[in-house]
Amino acid sequence: MRNSCPTTHFFAIIFFSFYYSNMASFRCKLCFKDFTTLQKLLTHERNKHRHNKMVPHFYSLVQPSSEQMSYYINSFIVLVKKRLGFSRHAVGKKRLSIETFPEHVFVYFFKDEETFKYSPARHKYQCHFEGFAGATRLKQIFFYDYWDFRQHPLTNTKGYVLLEDYENKYQVKFTWNQTILTENNREFVLGRMSCNFVTDSGEFQEK
Numbered sequence: 001m002r003n004s005c006p007t008t009h010f011f012a013i014i015f016f017s018f019y020y021s022n023m024a025s026f027r028c029k030l031c032f033k034d035f036t037t038l039q040k041l042l043t044h045e046r047n048k049h050r051h052n053k054m055v056p057h058f059y060s061l062v063q064p065s066s067e068q069m070s071y072y073i074n075s076f077i078v079l080v081k082k083r084l085g086f087s088r089h090a091v092g093k094k095r096l097s098i099e100t101f102p103e104h105v106f107v108y109f110f111k112d113e114e115t116f117k118y119s120p121a122r123h124k125y126q127c128h129f130e131g132f133a134g135a136t137r138l139k140q141i142f143f144y145d146y147w148d149f150r151q152h153p154l155t156n157t158k159g160y161v162l163l164e165d166y167e168n169k170y171q172v173k174f175t176w177n178q179t180i181l182t183e184n185n186r187e188f189v190l191g192r193m194s195c196n197f198v199t200d201s202g203e204f205q206e207k
């Protein structure tokens with residue numbers, strides 16, 4: 001005879017929900033689907049939320065002060081200028097990173113940009129700028145028109161961040177991610193911003 005005892009039924013539900021919650025420990029923070037492995041969650045995120053802009057924990061990210069924003073803008077500009085030179089050796093793909101960069105500062109810099117995207121499973125943000133339009137936008141974000149070049153003190157040669165030339169458009173790509181170290185029941189979190197860009201150098205006649 002079929003057992004229809006309500007108590008058994010009740011415990012079956014408890015058991016299955018307990019079992020299920022232990023099995024499915026990787027939940028998509030965007031659509032709340034559960035996955036059994038991180039790999040499956042990452043594949044799901046890549047397929048379904050590739051251009052996601054939503055930051056589910058945005059409420060916990062405090063708006064940075066203008067002093068804090070300009071501190072990180074200044075640091076970034078110093079590091080960009082260090083990558084710029086005047087010889088052929090100073091030309092090509094470059095990368096810089098700021099090893100301790102607060103998450104909320106990154107989010108407030110770029111959250112309104114068209115190319116801003118966030119992966120909750122990786123806790124990773126990206127944003128890129130391209131071509132003349134990208135160059136103009138970055139001048140606005142950094143409040144500085146000269147962030148992307150360095151003038152040789154004696155000649156008309158400039159080293160600069162390349163965003164567009166006669167043939168192509170190039171990207172300046174910003175990424176923020178974090179590294180977590182777990183040791184002695186403590187979690188140590190490091191947030192890092194990195195930037196990939198292309199540099200060039202050339203002689204410019206004074207206008």
Ligand SMILES: [Zn+2]
Binds near residue numbers: 029030032044045
């Ligand atoms: Zn999802």
